[in-house]
Amino acid sequence: MMRVDRWTPSDNLKLEPNALVAATEIDRNLALTAGPGAGKTEMLAQRADFLLRTGTCRYPKRILAISFKVDASQNLKARVRKRCGLELAARFDSHTFHAFAKRLIDRFRLVLTGTDALDADYSIGQRRVQRQSITFQDMVPLAVTIVESSDIARNAIRQTYSHVFLDEFQDCTKEQYALITACFLGSAAKFVAVGDTKQRIMGWAGALEGIFETYAADFEAEALNLYQNFRSAPRLRRMQNAMVRVMDPPAALDDAELPGEDGEIEVLHFKNATEEASYLADAIDSWMDKEAIEPSEIAVLVSKQQNLYCQELRSALQERKVPFREEDQAQDFASEPVVRLVTDFLLVVSGSAQPEAFRRLLEAVVYSEGLDDEQEYRARSRWDRFVADNRQKIATGELYPGDRAALAKLAQELIDVIGRDAVVAFSADYAQGNRLDQLIEGTVARISDLVEDGTDLSAALAAFSADRAVRIMSIHKSKGLEFHTVIVMGVEQQTFWGKIEEERAAYFVGISRAKQRLVLTICDHRDRPDGAPRWTSQRTAHAEFLGYAETYA
Template sequence: MIRVEQWSPADGLSLEPNALVAAKEIDRNLALTAGPGAGKTEMLAQRADFLLRTGSCRYPKRILAISFKVDASQNLKARVRKRCGQELAARFDSHTFHAFAKRIIDRFRLVLTGRDALDPDYSIGKHRVQRRSITFDDMVPLAVQIVESSQIARNAIRQTYSHVFLDEFQDCTNAQYELIKACFQDTTVRLTAVGDTKQRIMGWAGALEGIFESYAEDFDAHPLNLYQNFRSEPRLRRMQNAMVHVMDPPAALDGADLPGDEGEIEVLRFDNDDDEAEALADSVRGWIDDEGVNPSEIAVLVSKQQNLYCQKLRAALDAKGVPYRDEDATQNLASEPVANLIVDFLLVAAGQRQPGPFQRLLDLVVFGRGLDQENEYRARSRWNRFVATVKQRLAAEEADLADLDDLRTIVNELLDIVGRDAVVALSSEYAHGDYLQLQIDATTDRAHTLMSEGDDPVTALASFSGDQAAKIMSIHKSKGLEFDTVVVLGVEKQTFWGDQDAERSAYFVGISRAKRRLYLTVCNERERPEGANNRWNVARTEHDEFVGYATPYL
């Protein structure tokens, strides 16, 4: 343990001034907003290191971090472990909102009575069945009910945690915010809410308007902003800053604070989308072959309807043999959390050393469950035995991953040891209908097909993830990702046609995905693609404002 004044950021990293203030804050709740690439996760990891290493989070108190996605929750836990070591990180619990809600329900289930009463072996399924099953959407409201009605539950939660981190807070829904207030409002627990109001493009999911303002008032939170984008080269950062001048003038930097000519921005104008597709396919091929850019570091982003806008581009990429993956959530199996779980395990079972998949599995199965030290040890021992047993069966040729029946057996064993409830909690869609089972079956069938083609299992499964493929996706799906080279396709008034504040925010998200190179494309005409309705505009007009942000930096 060290004194507060002796602490400095772990691993010799430097933080911008406001990030350092946030990391070392002791007395106040914080409302921290930041732009894309501003190092929000790193700031939280350094804050955890400060609180644990200085004893500001007094033993045996713990830190609770709540994220919206499983991968974000796991990444933050891993970052904290890297910064302050396994021993101190054992007092850092990182959950999604639904995982946190389920822990409350499991621990204080008996508070629920009447129609909400649950049996000890209740499950999470597609239908509400009295005492036996709840739906994914029931979890947070039931947790709120428990905390609001039981002083014992409230006290237990408040006595466990001295600090709470709320990541990507701009996407917090009403029900989730009610859970936070029920647990921690008017207490000595210190909250740090982190997010980016410029990225609040999830209104369809019930995200609150003005959530940071409401939170700041309800929790008397001190506002801070992080401005620096460490992801992008200076030329790209200046374009982004030009947008900030319009979107949030007080948050903009002086141009002198962003020196350097590194980075590349181009606007490509075409007569039609045939020329656009051919030129882009040639460019992507060249970036891969001539510059050695990893295909996974290239992304083509579309405001909306990428299945329509990218039909010709996909055909052109196919014709030139360019590996790509369409990230449309309705088509892309590899984006499914359960698919990643299954493939990670098969890689570990079949490969000699798979540190990435191995650590992701440990985070999900062991470290991500908020267990105490003894139960965490038992869970890890149980998991290690399972992995070793499957490896032995494969080595002894008692099971064959290329055999579909054997593969299905191993996948079912994996899901049983992880726990069906934990698997359902990976995605809100898994609690509805037979969607989860369809994804499990599709993943198993796809993995079987790949491993039956003669390559060794590790090579075959690596192709499943598409790590060696360029990405085609909507701007919304690109949120939180980063790429060496980004193409924003169709910067036209007919593409960004909605509410201009919302469209400006989405466009900002898109351009800020690029680390080194940004291309914007504009067409005079876009032929109506197959599947488009009569509202499709063939004639196109350049979006003067959006292209104008790039013009000074070409």
């Protein structure tokens, strides 16, 4: 065990002052707000390292981290293991809200009575069936019922966890916050809630207004801010800082504190969308060819309706044989968690080195379950055998991925190994109707068709998963992602036409996705695209948004 005053950040990382305060806080609850790229996840990983190494989280107490997405939960768990090792990280539980709720239901199921009562073999399905099945949306409310009605359950939770991390807290809903307060309000647990209020663009999903203020009042938490964006080059950071001066003046830095000329900002003005599409497609092709930038490191963002705005760009990219993936609701199939799961598995068993796919699978299959050391060892052993067996079958030709029936059987075996309930927990959509089965069937069909056409399995999977493809998406879908080069198309009054505070926040999210190069485009005229019910052809540049860039371009 290490003395508190001897602890330093793991791997000799340097934290900004407020991040260091947050990582080493012992007595206070904290409400930590931070901009994109400010190292929120890293701060939480370092805090876990501090709490565990110094014994501030005393054995056998544990740390509970709750995130809103499976990948965020897994990423944090992986970082904690890297920072403090497997032995200490075994006392770190990282879950999504729904995964945490399900653990409570499974452990304290007998607390539920009457119409809420559940049999031991209950399932999560598309509708509520008394005692037999609950929906994905039922999970958090039922967990709240358990904790509020059972002293035993509530005390067990409080005896287990001495510290709680809440990630991306700006998107917390009322039901989720009710679960947190039911479990811990009035307890001795110490909290750090982390989020970015400037990125709170999920109001449509029920995000609680003023959640940080509510939490700070309920838990007597003190506010801290992280200001540094370690993702973007200095020139881009100064542009972002110019926006912060308008959105949150106390959070802004002097430009002198952001030295350096690295980074690139361009403002491109075109007569029409055809000229814009041709120029951008050539530029993207050149970046990939001459600068060796991976296509997946290039993103095209549009405020709204990217399926309409990018029609001509899609055609131009296709003409130049530039791979791209469009991320709107109809076309983001490959980014679905279960599709990624099946694709990663096939990448791993295809025989080629796939370290990232292998890591994601282990996180999903083994390390996300909060198992103890012995259970985790057995789970890892079972998983390794399953992978090895199927790798051998593919290598010997016993299993041919172009055989749709064989591939469908393998995909079902994968789901069975992981557990259908665990897969359903990946997304709320999977608990509704037959969405999960449709996605699995679609994955099998697309991959088997690619292989049947003669494409090598690894190449087919890479093309299918679009790991090597330019990403086209709305600003909303870009939240939490980062790219070497970001193109924000249509920085025009007619594109950012909503309430200025909301549009400013969305624009900030878009520009802050860029690590090295940011390109902003404007057109004088955009012809009405196919399928556009309302459209303004004559365009006006958004003076405020472009003004932030022009100073630093």
